[in-house]
Amino acid sequence: MRSLLLARRYLYLFLMLMGILVSSCQKVTIVVEGIPSNTPRGAALFVSGNFNVWDPGDQSYMLNRNKDSTYSITLPRGTGKIQYKFTRGDWKTVETDGCGHELENRITQLGEEDTIYTHIMSWEDLGPINCDLVTFAVDVPAYTPEDQGVYLAGSFNNWNPGNPKYRLAKGEKGIYYIQVPRQSGTIEYKFTRGDWSREEVNEIGEPIPNRQFTYGKEDTVYVKIPAWIDIEPEFRPEVTFIVNAPRETPPNAGIYIAGTFNGWFTKDEKYRLKKTGPSQYAITLSALDRYIEFKFTRGSWATEELDENGWKISNRQFVFGRADTVVINIPHWNDIGSY
Template identity: 30%
Template structure:
């Protein structure tokens, strides 16, 4: 809430008229206790039905329905009129804040077009003040300017008061702005015909926008093929304009004198009293563009290539040819995982002879060498005469006239289940991971799942017969990997020859070859008074539980005793859970090692 001074706090809320809302005040997270009055509901909350107009509720005392202050709420208001607001905002300064220029920022009321601030002041107090636009004081003259510094003055009345809104630097309200001139929407349209559009787009410039060739882009309408721009213009104005294929002078059209005015000629329109869509003209012409010739008949052609055992480039696989300007990076192909082919489909003119090549990458030098037996030209390119029907070309091997030979069968795998006992370890929030030669020692790929206190497990398919080295990590980095020596290691790593059948490895201690040397953790010294709990946004946190994964039950209820959730988990020093709940008080119960701890929590938002 905003501190208005004198111990008075204020909060402004926008809500639908007629809606009943409940609310309460809190100090340091502790709510007030109201026994009666104030339209309180069953859980001791204040209530109000939102009225039909803006309302300032009376000042009430915390925990009471009555006022406990003798101050008066004064609302100061100022309008800037035609003055541009400073980026820092508008402020109030006066004898009541030692003429501070930044301690009392004002709030803009878009409904009334004025800035306002509310202060609690002592009745019958005489004070002086001024408004600031940013760091600039208003300059006053006239009957409201008092003293050698021409300050505004006020004797604080006995009752809450909303002062009239005055104009910045004036004793009077700001004059009403003149009514805007009547306007009509005018839509300009141009057709480039067979001229390609500039990469910078198509623009319009004229006396209505300062003749700036780059300020007003037009929009391409794919349905009509026209570039369009719509704007509101004053009725009766004579608007001169030109179209620009780009965004700079030199790319503007030459307007024929027959449909222009001035020298050199500009297009023009006298803005009518109704919204108007101007006829679409051809760029540099008074008339529409001639109709384009009908397109040549096309067929869809699907190109397919198989890379075989060659890995695809990180830049992908592309096709280049005379149908797309021989650009090795412009036309990416798509990998079809079902067939293992890279494909590209496009519409080509029937009867055209299309030459092309496949590129494993996106640059020349990564293109295939086409055998002369299935190519034309020197060096050879692949070719196809586009048929009259849609066609899927045979899949060829990269750099060959034929399909790729069938790949060797994939090696068989066995499911290997790894298990580790983390007893005595403070498990990282990132979890427990395993990595090895089977995944290039990627410590973030395989995260183990806790299946019971301290015990973590994961099952991974690995090539049968492979000799693998591996380690567990308390985290997701090699810096948190276990340090291990003994008969279960080779070169400081655990090792395994993967059998032909699925296998579950014995549970071992983290950093040891057996399961007997794990350090024991007791929770006998667990102190429930160390537990802390609270909400942070939509996250519920519990701190202070012992490490080691002791069984714990965590339950959350509302104040009416309704269960939000109840779950069984394993203890850890920092426990959290995302819960999407409305702002309200809740009860949290933690049961651990025969001890129960109950918290009353407030979810603030």
């Protein structure tokens, strides 16, 4: 009899606990009130999160399209914090912010709200349509000091080289970013590390002309800074030139590099390029001098390279230490007149 009473008491406690747990589980309805105008007609929308192992195309979590053109879904009951994003069925079509950049996970605490109203700003595969900012994504030299900031200076801020408002933020893989308000017209700009004694320069350490950007549909500007004026890069004793020859190059032609390092000898077998593809050649040079000038030929000055318009080019230049691989395109040869 006593064991029966204990069993009933435990059953009562169990049912009471289950009731508490069920009543504490919350559900939430998510309503998407607006989607980008470039969303394909009839596209299905999905919500993906920590509640479905981040499956971007889970049919159980496809949103319903309502008569008022909104989309909605009610998530199963649960407790705690949920994280989620919207997709059109896979991660290539995940939502992004208004300027097309990756969004942090959306987060909500179950129980705080029973309905969440939101908008989707843009899709990763379709790009933004209403971005009011332009992003500069800047690849800096690997030897850029970690303790010094990178700044944007230009016609829009009185060419102030160290304005804190225009200091770039460092992102993943060493890329620096800054967003500036979209405006009309063309701006001129450069990058510095806080003052003009630490401005960007070209591969051989010379000052560069002002960069320019004209505001339009483009919302992201990608920039690579070759070098800084005040820092001598780590010396690299070799460079590989990868040369793309013009179509008219004879199949069995030999291509040579001639320059200050070999007395401008046009058919020096030591400096014959190796063929690496149907129209691609390569050669690796070791540093004899820090600075070299050079051109490519097919064995004589009568077969030297020309520019796009069929004119002789100025000597090419290279400073060892600025890069370990350089890709060069040869438009034409002097003796083959296809221009």
